[in-house]
Amino acid sequence: MGWSLVRLIVVAASAAVAAFALNLLSEAAARFLATRGRTGATPSLLRGCRPPLLAATACGLMLAGEPWARAAPAVHGAVRHLLVLATIAACAWLAARLIALLTSGAMQLAGRRRDPAWAGRARTQAGLLGRICQAAVAVVALGAMLMTFPAVRGLGTSLLASAGLVGVVAGIAAQSTLANLFAGIQMAFGDLIRIGDVVVVAGEWGTVEEITLTSVVIATWDQRRLVMPMSYFAGRPFENWSRRTSKITGTALFHLDHRTPMPELRAEFEAFLAKSSLWDGEGSALQVVDTTPTTIVVRALMTAPDADAAFELRCQVREHLVGYLCEAHPHALPRVPVAPAAERDESHTPDPTG
Known part of the structure; x- marks a missing residue:
């Protein structure tokens, strides 16, 4: 019994020393690659995978050295079972970390592309594939751990039937x-x-x-x-x-009086866009798109590099043109016509008594 305990301690110490040596080796490799300056993603990959790699190495060495320890029959099965479960869990952790880091690296590489549409598509696909692979690793690891229990193995056989x-x-x-x-x-x-x-x-x-x-x-x-x-x-x-x-066209509607001087308003609109940093310079228009009995509907159309810029540009165009009309052409603002109601003619009112 005493020698079995000593052997177990020797196996655990050997696994710890091997893991420590692997840790030093991976750190040295990461530092060497970082000084090269050409593979910046590799050091991060090694450092991120180091904890699960060390755990998987230590568990694997202890599992391999367990027969040499010759543990007592009363604890031999439990110790080996525990080491098998730990090894499976550590390997699954390592696989999940590798998938996460590889996915992160792919998304970072995609973000360096100048085409935002391609970068967004690559980031979406890489992220989804990473989650699917991590879920598959978790399911396989859980199934492998459960199958190490005899009762669950028998249940699995009956389920397969x-x-x-x-x-x-x-x-x-x-x-x-x-x-x-x-x-x-x-x-x-x-x-x-x-x-x-x-x-x-x-x-x-x-x-x-x-x-x-x-x-x-x-x-x-x-x-x-x-x-x-x-x-x-x-x-x-x-x-x-x-x-x-990401380019988009924004619009702003104005309800104005029929006497609105459209040439002057259009010139002011074009001058404002020319000075705006939000306009991409590809398209613009100021048109009367509808009329009502009391007003005309003027649509200001302008292009922008993205939706956020288009929203801000629309707000600025509204504010500027309304201010310009109030100052230079107040008669162009819409008015509500009000007329006195016609008086009732009592002479033509029928007599209800006949």
């Missing part, structure tokens, strides 16, 4: 979840929505902030967060203002 029935029941129970999952894959690889897209969903305007396996998080202009199920985007129409390009 009725796999068809179990599959039908699971499919019905998880119908909503599976629908959202497949809708997310369709949205990501169908290039219908990406992280950073400006969308209008259910009458709300906002920016796609996060895409998970089953939902989309939209940040609205007033700092609210809309969490929409992924199946909503696969089954209902929605507006995507930046699917191919």
Whole structure:
């Protein structure tokens, strides 16, 4: 019994020394690669994977050295089972960390591209693939750990015998979840929505902030967060203002008097856009698009590089043109005609008594 305890201590100490040596080696490799200056992502990858790598190495060495320790029969099975569970968990942790870091690296590389549409598509697809792979690793690791228990292994054998029935029941129970999952894959690889897209969903305007396996998080202009199920985007129409390009055309409507001097107003509008940093210079127009018995409807049209700039430019155009009309052409502002009511002629009022 005493020698078995000594052997277990020797195995644990050897595993700890090997893990410590691996830690020093990985740190030295990371520092060497960092000094090279050409592979900046590799040192971060090594440092991020170091804790799970050390855990997996230590557990694997202890599992390999456990037969040499010759533990007492009363604890031999429990110790080995515990080491197997720890090794599986450490390997799953390492795989999940590798997937997360590789996904992060891919998203950072995509962010360096000058094309924002391509970068958004790559970030969305990389993030979704990373989450799917991490979920698969977790499910496989959990299944492998459970299968180490004899009772669960027997239950798994009986379940496999009725796999068809179990599959039908699971499919019905998880119908909503599976629908959202497949809708997310369709949205990501169908290039219908990406992280950073400006969308209008259910009458709300906002920016796609996060895409998970089953939902989309939209940040609205007033700092609210809309969490929409992924199946909503696969089954209902929605507006995507930046699917191919972030450029957008903004409009502002004015209700003015019929005597409004349109040439002067159009010249002032063009002069204001020429001085504005929000206008991209690609298009503009000031047109009378409708008339009513008392007013004309003037539409100011201007292009902007993105939705935020278009909104700000529309507000500035409204403010500037209204101020210009108040100062230079007050008669162009809309008026409400008021006339005195006609007096009632009592001579023609019929006599109710006859």
